[in-house]
Amino acid sequence: MKKVYIDAVDFTCHETPGEGRFEHEAEYLDDNETHVESFRYIPEGYVYTRASDGEQFSGLMVTRLE
Amino acid sequence: MIKLLLLLAAVCSNLKHWLYRLGNEYVSLTGGWQARAWTGNGAVYTATAPGLTKNAGNMVIGMPNTYSSGKSGVVEILNNVDLTPYTTLRVKVNLAIGGCSAVSGADGKQLIYLVCAADRSASNKWTSSSIYKALSQVFTHTSTSAFNASNAEYTLDVSGVNQAVDVFFGLVWKQQAAGSTITILEVELI
Numbered sequence: 001m002k003k004v005y006i007d008a009v010d011f012t013c014h015e016t017p018g019e020g021r022f023e024h025e026a027e028y029l030d031d032n033e034t035h036v037e038s039f040r041y042i043p044e045g046y047v048y049t050r051a052s053d054g055e056q057f058s059g060l061m062v063t064r065l066e
Numbered sequence: 067m068i069k070l071l072l073l074l075a076a077v078c079s080n081l082k083h084w085l086y087r088l089g090n091e092y093v094s095l096t097g098g099w100q101a102r103a104w105t106g107n108g109a110v111y112t113a114t115a116p117g118l119t120k121n122a123g124n125m126v127i128g129m130p131n132t133y134s135s136g137k138s139g140v141v142e143i144l145n146n147v148d149l150t151p152y153t154t155l156r157v158k159v160n161l162a163i164g165g166c167s168a169v170s171g172a173d174g175k176q177l178i179y180l181v182c183a184a185d186r187s188a189s190n191k192w193t194s195s196s197i198y199k200a201l202s203q204v205f206t207h208t209s210t211s212a213f214n215a216s217n218a219e220y221t222l223d224v225s226g227v228n229q230a231v232d233v234f235f236g237l238v239w240k241q242q243a244a245g246s247t248i249t250i251l252e253v254e255l256i
Contacts (some may be wrong), residue, residue, distance in 0.1 A: 030194055
């Protein structure tokens with residue numbers, strides 16, 4: 001489990017706080033994960049709308065961005 | 067006109083592929099489906115192969131153990147499939163989930179995940195961010211009551227997965243008062 005800061009719009013993960021980000025203890029990111037920016041993390045209870053086609057996905061879901 | 071129809075069929079065939087549907091395992095693509103002892107978290111759940119019964123029109127995953135410690139396994143395709151052309155994994159299942167133990171503190175649960183991972187090594191856990199490429203915990207049950215559902219659909223965003231990967235149902239079951247089954251009707255890449 002790793003503390004990350006998630007963008008409230010696109011759910012991308014960040015190491016540091018910032019405008020439009022919320023703090024989250026990410027159960028499915030390893031403690032030693034050093035590339036949190038490579039992940040999109042949608043916590044349970046949130047819904048992510050994929051920009052390319054409008055498809056909606058319910059959390060809890062984690063995807064690599066590359 | 068015929069060429070146009072053939073072209074249209076070719077384009078459509080590139081848009082979606084079944085990995086399982088109504089008894090067809092699409093073996094040329096998937097290699098078939100199997101159950102395997104591979105845990106999502108070895109420190110918490112014992113690696114245990116779930117049951118897998120292949121019927122004429124469906125496949126039934128069994129999580130049979132009752133009043134037992136946590137177990138975890140997967141039902142997966144044998145071949146890695148390149149997900150580059152696809153954006154979404156969609157499954158349709160029937161659920162017959164047993165209630166969890168009423169004993170206080172038993173921490174009973176049944177969890178279902180959809181997962182894509184390039185590394186199949188059972189020495190790793192499939193919930194590790196170094197292993198999965200995409201993961202969704204699509205079903206969580208902790209109630210003492212049983213739960214049933216027909217034609218439940220779940221999806222996973224695979225638009226960021228641009229390589230050949232294992233595609234599987236990840237499963238966790240612990241302190242069930244009654245066994246559970248997941249009947250797989252369809253698995254589709256879109």
